[in-house]
Amino acid sequence: MAWCPDPSFSDSTDKRQVKMNHTYGVKFRQSFYSEESWYEINTYGGMVFRIWGILMVIGGVLFVFIPLGDFGALFAIFLVTFATVAVPTIITYAYAGVSSRRK
Numbered sequence: 001m002a003w004c005p006d007p008s009f010s011d012s013t014d015k016r017q018v019k020m021n022h023t024y025g026v027k028f029r030q031s032f033y034s035e036e037s038w039y040e041i042n043t044y045g046g047m048v049f050r051i052w053g054i055l056m057v058i059g060g061v062l063f064v065f066i067p068l069g070d071f072g073a074l075f076a077i078f079l080v081t082f083a084t085v086a087v088p089t090i091i092t093y094a095y096a097g098v099s100s101r102r103k
Helices: 007-014 035-063 071-102
Strands: none
Touching: 035 071
8 A cells, every 4th residue: 555645646536536456546455345445445545635634734834833953843743744644544444444344
């Protein structure tokens, strides 16, 4: 699975423009169960990553005003960066699992 904090990722997956493939999109096992699963999981994942991408931008702007001489500030930046990738991935994976069980 590959993620890109890129608005075009969220936009193209939200609008169901990307057909099922092994290169682009949310590529959990459950995504490949059917064409409907692919679009449902990618639409949800695109929305989640768009929201977290906005939070990442806001965090980046806020961290401009935090002095970076402190190790705590650098650690906080690392945690926010990690969270903006890990949390939406976990949320989307959980949704994919629930979505696949409903069918």
